[in-house]
Amino acid sequence: MAELSGLKLEQRHGKSRVRVARVWRDRDGKHHFAEWSVNISLISDCLPAYVSGDNSDIVATDTMKNTVYAKAKECSEQLSAEDFAIVLAKHFTSFYQQVTAAIVNIVEKPWERISIKGQQHEHGFKLGSERHTTEVLVDKSGTLRLTSGIEGLSILKTTKPQGNKGSTFRNDGDIAVSICITNGSLKQSGFEGFITDQYTMLPETRERMMATEVTASWRYSFESLSSLPLKPLYFTERYMDVKEVLLNTFFGPSKEGVYSPSVQATLYEMAKAVLGRFPDISFIQLKMPNLHFLPVNLPSKDKPVIVKFADDVYLPTDEPHGTIQATLSRLRSKM
Numbered sequence: 001m002a003e004l005s006g007l008k009l010e011q012r013h014g015k016s017r018v019r020v021a022r023v024w025r026d027r028d029g030k031h032h033f034a035e036w037s038v039n040i041s042l043i044s045d046c047l048p049a050y051v052s053g054d055n056s057d058i059v060a061t062d063t064m065k066n067t068v069y070a071k072a073k074e075c076s077e078q079l080s081a082e083d084f085a086i087v088l089a090k091h092f093t094s095f096y097q098q099v100t101a102a103i104v105n106i107v108e109k110p111w112e113r114i115s116i117k118g119q120q121h122e123h124g125f126k127l128g129s130e131r132h133t134t135e136v137l138v139d140k141s142g143t144l145r146l147t148s149g150i151e152g153l154s155i156l157k158t159t160k161p162q163g164n165k166g167s168t169f170r171n172d173g174d175i176a177v178s179i180c181i182t183n184g185s186l187k188q189s190g191f192e193g194f195i196t197d198q199y200t201m202l203p204e205t206r207e208r209m210m211a212t213e214v215t216a217s218w219r220y221s222f223e224s225l226s227s228l229p230l231k232p233l234y235f236t237e238r239y240m241d242v243k244e245v246l247l248n249t250f251f252g253p254s255k256e257g258v259y260s261p262s263v264q265a266t267l268y269e270m271a272k273a274v275l276g277r278f279p280d281i282s283f284i285q286l287k288m289p290n291l292h293f294l295p296v297n298l299p300s301k302d303k304p305v306i307v308k309f310a311d312d313v314y315l316p317t318d319e320p321h322g323t324i325q326a327t328l329s330r331l332r333s334k335m
């Protein structure tokens with residue numbers, strides 16, 4: 001930040017959406033593959049470029065783009081998106097005297113090794129759905145801020161009770177709701193006990209669809225380059241493990257599931273499970289929109305009804321949708 005006769009200038013410059021793919025080939029014939037979209041943002045002393053048109057302290061954004069390809073070439077061993085972001089951020093802060101800090105974001109495309117007839121293919125991959133993200137900030141002194149995350153993790157549970165004796169239903173225009181009269185079997189998503197006032201139409205329920213698209217981001221407690229774990233692919237493994245904990249907590253055991261009294265309560269359980277399991281994660285933010293499945297009821301002029309909703313036919317919609325998000329952090333870091 002610079003003060004210019006009563007004015008304040010905050011600035012950064014960088015390159016967005018630098019796309020790079022890298023193949024690593026093992027000696028035994030197995031290939032590894034990563035595709036990344038890289039964003040670079042440099043905080044640097046280049047005031048003259050803004051105030052007097054003097055570019056002599058500017059790292060050209062084209063040079064930043066080329067650096068991504070040069071560093072990808074140099075990384076001869078497979079590495080995580082986090083480690084590649086650290087390689088780049090370290091380079092920019094140590095190589096250029098002008099650069100005081102670098103922020104590197106990477107989104108990894110979810111290429112997954114394909115299996116043919118139950119056997120892992122050596123060089124075949126297919127695109128999955130959710131994306132692994134990371135953001136790394138490194139400054140000149142070696143201070144680090146490392147965040148990883150997941151984008152686009154779409155999950156849903158139908159939670160239809162078995163042996164349902166019948167149901168009444170309402171389309172509240174917001175959320176799929178049915179009020180079930182059941183034989184007491186498990187129903188694993190509901191929403192009850194909320195504030196009611198003159199504008200409330202939503203009926204209470206202990207049976208509904210639950211669907212969301214999770215965006216998660218969590219901060220690692222490694223706060224300097226020198227404190228990073230040395231194990232190769234440490235952060236790739238962590239990403240897979242965090243995803244598994246989030247999914248296990250959302251769904252519960254495969255036969256009986258787990259009851260969700262609200263998106264809020266499930267979100268909290270998911271965040272708590274991650275912090276409980278991984279001591280090197282200091283906080284996690286979860287964004288879980290409530291994606292609605294509206295009951296379909298079609299009245300008819302001639303017959304009593306064309307379609308009568310019985311927890312079976314829904315109209316999926318995400319417009320509008322609920323937005324629920326929270327951040328859970330440790331009061332005192334365990335590290």
Ligand SMILES: O=c1[nH]c(=O)c2[nH]c(=O)[nH]c2[nH]1
Pocket residue numbers: 174175191202261262263264290322
């Ligand atoms: O799980 C939910 N949380 C809410 O805050 C909410 N609001 C709403 O209309 N339906 C729901 N469901």
